[in-house]
Amino acid sequence: xxxxxRLSAAALADRLSAGEASSVEATRAHLDRIAAxxxxxxxxxxxxxxxxxxxxxxxxxxxxxxxQLHPLAGVPIAVxxxxxxxxxxxxxxxxxxxxxxxxxxxTLVERIKAAGLPILGKTNMxxxxxxxxxxxxxxxxxxxxxxxxxxxxxxxxxxxxxxAAYEAPLAIGTDTGGSIRQPAAVTGTVGTKPTYGGVSRYGxxxxxxxxxxxxxxxxxxxxxxLLHALIGGHDPRDSxxxxxxxxxxxxxxRLGASGDLTGVRLGVVRELGGDGYQPGVRARFEESLEVxxxxxxxxxxxxxxxxxxxxxxxxxxxxxxxxxxxxxxxxMRFGLRVEPADGPVTAERVMAATRGRGFGDEVKRxxxxxxxxxxxxxxxxxxxxxxxxxTLVQRDFAAAFExxxxxxxxxxxxxxxxxxxxLDDPMAMYLNDVATIPANLAGVPGISxxxxxxxxxxxxxxxxxxxKADDRLYRVGAALEALLEARWGGPLLASAPELEETR
Amino acid sequence: xxxxxxxxxxxxxxxxxxxxxDAELTRLATELDxxxxxxxxxxxxxxxDVPATSHPLPLxxxxxxxxxxxxxxxxxxxxxxxxxxxxxxxxxQILGEDA
Numbered sequence: 001x002x003x004x005x006r007l008s009a010a011a012l013a014d015r016l017s018a019g020e021a022s023s024v025e026a027t028r029a030h031l032d033r034i035a036a037x038x039x040x041x042x043x044x045x046x047x048x049x050x051x052x053x054x055x056x057x058x059x060x061x062x063x064x065x066x067x068q069l070h071p072l073a074g075v076p077i078a079v080x081x082x083x084x085x086x087x088x089x090x091x092x093x094x095x096x097x098x099x100x101x102x103x104x105x106x107t108l109v110e111r112i113k114a115a116g117l118p119i120l121g122k123t124n125m126x127x128x129x130x131x132x133x134x135x136x137x138x139x140x141x142x143x144x145x146x147x148x149x150x151x152x153x154x155x156x157x158x159x160x161x162x163x164a165a166y167e168a169p170l171a172i173g174t175d176t177g178g179s180i181r182q183p184a185a186v187t188g189t190v191g192t193k194p195t196y197g198g199v200s201r202y203g204x205x206x207x208x209x210x211x212x213x214x215x216x217x218x219x220x221x222x223x224x225x226l227l228h229a230l231i232g233g234h235d236p237r238d239s240x241x242x243x244x245x246x247x248x249x250x251x252x253x254r255l256g257a258s259g260d261l262t263g264v265r266l267g268v269v270r271e272l273g274g275d276g277y278q279p280g281v282r283a284r285f286e287e288s289l290e291v292x293x294x295x296x297x298x299x300x301x302x303x304x305x306x307x308x309x310x311x312x313x314x315x316x317x318x319x320x321x322x323x324x325x326x327x328x329x330x331x332m333r334f335g336l337r338v339e340p341a342d343g344p345v346t347a348e349r350v351m352a353a354t355r356g357r358g359f360g361d362e363v364k365r366x367x368x369x370x371x372x373x374x375x376x377x378x379x380x381x382x383x384x385x386x387x388x389x390x391t392l393v394q395r396d397f398a399a400a401f402e403x404x405x406x407x408x409x410x411x412x413x414x415x416x417x418x419x420x421x422x423l424d425d426p427m428a429m430y431l432n433d434v435a436t437i438p439a440n441l442a443g444v445p446g447i448s449x450x451x452x453x454x455x456x457x458x459x460x461x462x463x464x465x466x467x468k469a470d471d472r473l474y475r476v477g478a479a480l481e482a483l484l485e486a487r488w489g490g491p492l493l494a495s496a497p498e499l500e501e502t503r
Numbered sequence: 504x505x506x507x508x509x510x511x512x513x514x515x516x517x518x519x520x521x522x523x524x525d526a527e528l529t530r531l532a533t534e535l536d537x538x539x540x541x542x543x544x545x546x547x548x549x550x551x552d553v554p555a556t557s558h559p560l561p562l563x564x565x566x567x568x569x570x571x572x573x574x575x576x577x578x579x580x581x582x583x584x585x586x587x588x589x590x591x592x593x594x595x596q597i598l599g600e601d602a
Contacts, residue, residue: 103579196559210558236567240558243565312542323519330520332594337585339595340522347597348520356522364521368512369535371519382542385549390556392548426534427541443559467560 004029009075009169009223016063016074023056023063023074027118030076034120034167036501042142043152043162044121045081046089052076052118059116072226073116078168080159081122082129083214084203085109088119092205093127093137093155096358097335106203107238108172108214108231115230120168123158127360128326129179129207131155132432133422136362141419144187146457146496150416153183153432159217160187165499170227171217176207177314178412178436180215181448185411185460188450188492190224190477191217193436195467196443197242199228200235208321209240211314211440219493221449221478225253228470244468252471256478259486262296264476267404271307272435272462277413280454285410288451288461291483292476302403304396306389310438313389315430316373316382317441323370326363329355365426394442401466406476409435411448411460439464447473449480450492458492507535 004012004026015021031049038044059074079085082092084102086109091097105113112119126136134142134157142157144150145165152161159171160183173180175193184191192215199214206212216227232246268289273282293299330347331337331354338353339345359367373382400407412432422428439446444467451461461480465472485491509532516523523531577590586593 100583103575103582197562236565239565240560240562241565242560242562306548309545309548312544315538315542316545327520331585333580333592334583335585345595347595350595352517352520352522355520356524359521361527364523364527365531365534365538367519367521368515368531369538371515372507372511372535372539375515375518381546384555385545386542387555387557388549388553389545390559391553394556394559427537430538441559 005033005166007169008220009072009218010220010226012075012169013071023059023118024053026074027052027056027076027120030120030168036503037165037499038167039502040143040148040499041145041161041165041167042140043123043158043165043167044078045091045093045124045139045158047121048088048119051088052120055116055118062116070115070230072230075117075170076120076168077112077117078120078123078159078162078171079109080156080172080174081125082174082205083109083172084205085119085122088122090122090205091139092129093125093139094358094360094363095138095336096329096354100335104203107200107235109203111231117170123156123162123171125158126155127363128205128322129155129174129176130322130362130366132178132182132429134158135419135423136360138360143419144416145499146188147416150418150457151186153186153412153416155179156183156217160184160189160191163217163219164189164493164496169219170223172214172231173217174204174212174214175440176211176318177440178433180217181436181446181460181462182412182432184217184448186416186458188458188496189217189219190221190447190449191215192224192228192447192473193439193445194228194232195242195445195470197240198246198445198470199232200238200241202235202237206325208318209325210321211318219491221447221474221481222250222253222257224447225249225474242468247469247471249471249474253474253478256475257482259295259479259482261292261476261479264297264406265404266292266297266299266476267302267400267407268299269307269400269407269409270301270303271305272409276434277410278415278454281410281412281414281459284452284454284459285461288480288484289408292480295479295483300403302400302407304400304438306392306396307438309389310393310441311430311434313386313393314437314441315369316386317390319366319370320373320383321370323367323374326367329358390441393438397438397442397444406472407464409462411435411462415454415457415459435462443467445470445473447477449477451480451484452492453495507532507539
């Protein structure tokens with residue numbers, strides 16, 4: 001078995017630039033790994049072997065010719081299927097887009113292609129990114145590589161499982177309420193939600209436009225910073241894209257890896273802990289705090305009293321925006337078209353028949369909920385109130401960041417649960433995102449870093465920073481990673497059970 | 504404030520243009536009732552003196568250079584359409600009257 005799949009993206013990039021391995025070899029090794037384990041994991045909805053190898057061969061040729069390349073050139077990557085890719089099928093996990101091949105690339109995909117990263121394929125997800133377990137995909141479940149009977153988190157379970165199973169060193173995720181960070185936590189991987197507007201949303205199939213952010217999914221904090229730096233920065237095609245230059249996230253990750261956090265103030269959010277969080281999750285969190293304190297960090301407790309209303313506000317704002325965004329799936333311009341079984345074939349009836357057939361349960365639930373929240377007579381009580389809570393959550397963050405440089409909490413209240421366990425209880429499923437949602441409401445960045453095991457399953461440590469201070473995530477995240485790996489004698493993923501390889 | 508009836512779900516599904524089966528209507532009425540009751544807690548703290556926030560980081564007048572860029576060609580835009588004719592999307596009858 002090739003060990004190229006076990007390297008971090010940074011280490012693989014070093015081998016490529018040193019001429020010790022070619023991108024074709026690295027890409028082929030990952031494609032072989034996908035062939036060997038993805039039958040069991042099902043992280044991918046589409047594997048683009050030929051395109052990936054062609055890109056790899058091109059990068060190898062350009063490198064041989066002495067061309068100056070991007071540091072990540074030739075390092076393969078997987079892309080969540082909610083991101084449009086020219087010439088590669090893009091479904092967002094929905095039947096309504098089955099077989100759709102986009103005629104354009106998302107901005108972040110353009111940047112990936114321009115830098116010469118071979119795209120291995122598209123990863124599985126909850127339909128339109130609606131879910132916390134990837135069980136709402138129209139194309140089957142993804143399985144957690146730590147225990148194939150358990151969920152990989154969601155909505156980006158495919159991207160997280162792909163990097164955890166060594167099918168890709170890098171992946172792209174999107175995070176509307178925790179869809180990058182929660183899967184990272186339950187698969188023992190790293191995931192960052194950048195500051196809102198830090199990565200272009202052009203070419204993301206929108207769920208909730210004021211909350212959606214794309215970001216890196218990786219096995220190490222440095223890799224996340226490298227990918228963040230590649231995809232981040234201003235894009236004139238996204239009106240919400242920040243014009244500010246991206247902070248030096250890579251430099252911050254390298255600084256953090258020294259393990260020195262002298263003078264850094266960590267704010268423990270009182271409301272993101274306690275009852276409702278699995279005892280083992282709380283224990284790992286406390287241990288991580290001690291480790292960070294020993295490295296020089298100062299720990300203070302902060303209170304964000306309105307966070308208790310964040311989940312409720314989120315489940316009004318997100319469905320409201322989603323019900324509006326998903327109106328484009330009308331059976332007219334792309335995707336599925338279903339004609340009604342009987343009666344007149346009008347555009348309105350075709351649209352209703354198409355959406356009745358093409359949308360899954362969770363999408364229907366959220367679109368109907370959003371339609372309700374926005375309908376006459378309820379708008380002020382629901383959507384209007386939720387927007388006010390958003391203001392209160394922002395004020396809580398502002399006050400907390402007066403007292404601390406970053407805020408910290410467990411990423412998810414539990415470890416990975418069993419497939420099917422929460423499928424019939426939407427509210428129980430929604431509670432998975434209780435610690436990740438406040439960041440989306442306020443637009444601030446967050447990272448999840450693996451911080452241990454509970455019952456043989458990974459737990460995650462969340463770091464939140466003020467808007468546009470994404471570099472702080474990487475400094476603290478890399479420090480925690482370095483300190484914990486020194487204790488463990490290696491990365492957490494090294495203790496995951498080996499997946500059976502089939503040919 | 505809550506209690507969403509089956510009839511209410513049917514009305515909302517009509518507004519949202521989604522055909523639902525009888526079984527879906529019944530199940531959604533129960534589920535939405537639970538969800539709406541839970542999310543209604545937002546009204547507890549949403550007092551008159553709190554302004555609403557619609558966007559996390561408001562931006563004003565971010566401009567790009569005024570240069571011409573190539574738009575998507577018509578055939579590319581139409582390539583994935585369920586039906587197209589003469590360089591246009593072909594759609595069903597859009598008005599409700601008899602043909």
